Amino acid sequence: MSSANSKQPPKPISQLSANEIRELAIEVLRTEANAIEQLIPRIDDAFLQACDCLLSCHGRIAVTGIGKSGHIAGKIAATLASTGTPAFFMHPTEAGHGDLGMLVMGDVMLLLSNSGESEELKSLLPGIKRIGVKLITLTGKPGSTLARHADITLDVSVNKEACPLGLAPTSSTTAALAMGDALAITLLEARGFTNEDFARAHPSGTLGKRLLLRITDVMHHGSDIPQVLPDTTLMAAIVQMTEKRLGMVAIVDAKRHLLGVFTDGDLRRAIDEQYDLATTSIDKLMTPDPVTISADALATEGVRCMQANKIQGLLVTENNRLTGALNFHDLLQHGVV
Numbered sequence: 001m002s003s004a005n006s007k008q009p010p011k012p013i014s015q016l017s018a019n020e021i022r023e024l025a026i027e028v029l030r031t032e033a034n035a036i037e038q039l040i041p042r043i044d045d046a047f048l049q050a051c052d053c054l055l056s057c058h059g060r061i062a063v064t065g066i067g068k069s070g071h072i073a074g075k076i077a078a079t080l081a082s083t084g085t086p087a088f089f090m091h092p093t094e095a096g097h098g099d100l101g102m103l104v105m106g107d108v109m110l111l112l113s114n115s116g117e118s119e120e121l122k123s124l125l126p127g128i129k130r131i132g133v134k135l136i137t138l139t140g141k142p143g144s145t146l147a148r149h150a151d152i153t154l155d156v157s158v159n160k161e162a163c164p165l166g167l168a169p170t171s172s173t174t175a176a177l178a179m180g181d182a183l184a185i186t187l188l189e190a191r192g193f194t195n196e197d198f199a200r201a202h203p204s205g206t207l208g209k210r211l212l213l214r215i216t217d218v219m220h221h222g223s224d225i226p227q228v229l230p231d232t233t234l235m236a237a238i239v240q241m242t243e244k245r246l247g248m249v250a251i252v253d254a255k256r257h258l259l260g261v262f263t264d265g266d267l268r269r270a271i272d273e274q275y276d277l278a279t280t281s282i283d284k285l286m287t288p289d290p291v292t293i294s295a296d297a298l299a300t301e302g303v304r305c306m307q308a309n310k311i312q313g314l315l316v317t318e319n320n321r322l323t324g325a326l327n328f329h330d331l332l333q334h335g336v337v
Contacts, residue, residue, distance in 0.1 A: 028162040028170070035158040035171040036178045042155050043182065050136050050152045051186050054085060057108045057134075061087035064095060065112035066120045068169040069176065073112045076180030083184050084193040092120040100124065105132040110180075113137070114156075114172045116144020125149050138176050154179055215302055216295040218334045219316050219324035220246065227252050227322060230259055230283035234275060237262055237282040246327045248313045251286045256322045260286030261315060292317045295324060299336040302326065 016024070054061060061080055065073035073089055080087035087110075090099055103109070109128055113121050116139040125146075128135055137150035140157040147153040156179050162170035226244035228237045230251050241249040241262070251260040262282055270277075270285050292315050293302055302314055306328055316324030331337050 024164075031160065031162040032171050032174045035175045038158065039156065039175055039179055039182075046152055046154055047182075050154060050183060051190070053108060053134055053136060053152060054110075054183065054187055055190055057106065059086075059104060059107035061085060061108050061110055062090045062103055062133075063087055063110045063112070064090045064092050064121070064124075066092050066118050068173050069112040069114060069118075072173050072177050072180070073110070075177060076110065076112075076184070079181060079184045080187070083188040084191045085184065085187050092118075092124060096120070096123055096127075100127045100131070103128075103131050103133050107131075108134045108136060111135060111137045111146060111150070112139075112176055112180075113144075113146050114140040114169060114176070116141040116146040118146075121146055138179055140172055140175075213299040213334060213336060214295070215293055215297045215299055215314075215316055215326065216324070218299050218302075218330045218336070219295065219326040220244070220330075221324055225322065225325045226250060227256070228282055229253070230281065230286075232282045233278060234270060234280045234282055234285065235277040238267060238277065241267075244325075246313055246325055248315075248325070248327070249282075250290075250315050250322050250325065251282055252322050257320050258290070258292065258315060258317055258322050259283070260288045261290035261313075262286045263311075263313065290315055294318065299331060299334065303328075303331055303337055306331075 061077070063073045063077035063080070064070070070089075070091070077087045077089040090102070090109075111121060116137070122145055125135075129149075134152075135150045136152045136154065137146050138154045138156050139147050140155075141147065142153055142155045142157070156172070156175045158171040158175050160166060161168065161172060162174075224244060226240050226246055226249040228240050228249055228251060230253070232240075232251075237249050237251075241247070241264075248261055248263040250258060251262065252258055260283070262285060266285055266287065270280075275285065291305065291309050291311060293305055295316050295318065305314060306312065313325065313327040315322060316326070328337070
């Protein structure tokens, strides 16, 4: 007889078998894929009109929706803004309590509602019309109130939701999101939006760093540059190289014109060949005419330069005058690599 404190076997999380779980997930994906597939014939005159309206907008695009459609609206607004179309998400409840004041004639409102009958959105119609804002509606009910009052209606209706209860917005939100992406990417192409434009909108992202960050942004300046005169002893040069921790030291003349470089690899060879560290001058062991880069070069060019020459550091010069130094770790630290 088991005691009250004896451990009971854990209850199964689900009564579904592994195959049943897989089939359910596959059916969800098939249903949503079919919903997107059904949008293709709807890239029609209304879609072209919507693109023209958004492209010719000299103001901003306010994207709104309530509930799950509101979440999709936020994503569409973010995609538009990051791809060259000024846009922002406007919460419909806040819009009815003053945020409509952010809109002026010449703006466009992109409104998402699967039913086309959401009271929070219908209550905005008089204010939108008074301001003179163009209204584009993405809805699953082209005959709905919101569709009838829109300047342009895009049909994003679906045959069924992926939810087996037919209740949770799934296929319908997927279709709306896909149509929003179609608008955003079409506008991107129409505007001639480039990689550089994308990077300017994403300065903290990896692409932004690769396309915008320059050598001057990552290099060491002034007293942080490891440098010595040509008659400096090997020992003193090693001290300078160790203090600045870039794995190299530049050899310059009195006017900071670059003469050569001495690296960690050179140091190992000097030790192997038993040079006297206290008496040998650094110019006897330096590598003349080292690889250099300009301060205004892209940081990614620094990566390519190091990799092509199989080196770990670069000296930065202007008219052969030393202005900076960096190593591969600096590029890693700034997210360029």
